[in-house]
Amino acid sequence: xxxxxxxxxxxxxxxxxxxxxxxxxxxxxxxxxxxxxxxxxxxxxxxxxxxxxxxxxxxxxxxxxxxxxxxxxxxxxxxxxxxxxxxxxxxxxxxxxxxxxxxxxxxxxxxxxxxxxxxxxxxxxxxxxxxxxxxxxxxxxxxxxxxxxxxxxxxxxxxxxxxx
Amino acid sequence: xxxxxxxxxxxxxxxxxxxxxxxxxxxxxxxxxxxxxxxxxxxxxxxxxxxxxxxxxxxxxxxxxxxxxxxxxxxxxxxxxxxxxxxxxxxxxxxxxxxxxxxxxx
Numbered sequence: 144x145x146x147x148x149x150x151x152x153x154x155x156x157x158x159x160x161x162x163x164x165x166x167x168x169x170x171x172x173x174x175x176x177x178x179x180x181x182x183x184x185x186x187x188x189x190x191x192x193x194x195x196x197x198x199x200x201x202x203x204x205x206x207x208x209x210x211x212x213x214x215x216x217x218x219x220x221x222x223x224x225x226x227x228x229x230x231x232x233x234x235x236x237x238x239x240x241x242x243x244x245x246x247x248x249x250x251x252x253x254x255x256x257x258x259x260x261x262x263x264x265x266x267x268x269x270x271x272x273x274x275x276x277x278x279x280x281x282x283x284x285x286x287x288x289x290x291x292x293x294x295x296x297x298x299x300x301x302x303x304x305x306x307x
Numbered sequence: 308x309x310x311x312x313x314x315x316x317x318x319x320x321x322x323x324x325x326x327x328x329x330x331x332x333x334x335x336x337x338x339x340x341x342x343x344x345x346x347x348x349x350x351x352x353x354x355x356x357x358x359x360x361x362x363x364x365x366x367x368x369x370x371x372x373x374x375x376x377x378x379x380x381x382x383x384x385x386x387x388x389x390x391x392x393x394x395x396x397x398x399x400x401x402x403x404x405x406x407x408x409x410x411x412x413x
Contacts, residue, residue: 166380167355167359169378169380170332170355170379170380171355173331173333173377173378173379173380174332174333174351174355176377177333177377178333178351199350199351200350200351200352201350201351201352201353202352205352206352206355206356209352209353209356210355210356210359
């Protein structure tokens with residue numbers, strides 16, 4: 144199986160949210176390209192090298208199952224997080240910039256995380272924070288950034304990253 | 308050590324590999340293989356879910372890094388991860404010492 148085919152199949156079978164799926168696929172693409180390069184240095188053709196690299200990673204089904212295996216127990220924990228999140232959001236909304244992650248399934252605020260978007264690496268800091276916040280969420284989850292003064296420049300590009 | 312046995316200790320091994328420096332998944336797998344002189348030849352697909360799980364547990368933190376035009380997710384221990392590593396190291400050494408005593412080795 145080629146690297147492209149492997150990643151396409153894995154993407155189809157992962158039962159995780161879109162942000163987490165994108166992160167997993169990016170991370171494993173880098174892994175597979177490293178492994179392919181290593182196999183090529185060992186004298187294999189590109190095609191053989193890609194086949195070996197994907198075999199080393201294991202079957203798509205096994206890998207997808209390992210990434211999705213904890214979803215049920217996490218769902219229970221998220222229900223608790225929804226209650227806590229709503230309370231914290233109501234208290235802190237007027238004081239600090241924050242990220243509210245809205246579940247596409249329930250349309251309820253499910254998680255709250257404070258986020259600092261200033262400084263030299265403002266964009267990456269914000270993207271990383273949103274990705275971390277969304278990692279545990281379910282399919283269809285989208286994130287929106289709110290600040291006390293309404294949408295900010297960060298709002299626009301974070302939405303773009305998450306959806307793009 | 309068989310792959311199944313190794314999986315039971317995967318968290319400890321991963322945390323230990325990241326104790327001294329930040330690594331991406333591929334480098335971590337190489338580190339495991341070379342550091343154990345081939346004894347830890349894990350199925351590579353087991354490492355990434357473990358990294359994600361340890362990060363969700365707050366034991367690791369990660370960030371994207373670009374090198375030579377390729378983006379890689381770099382992992383490092385958090386302070387909570389460092390404490391967990393020390394605790395698991397102590398537990399492993401106690402277990403290992405006990406097994407050695409039973410086997411009659413010093």
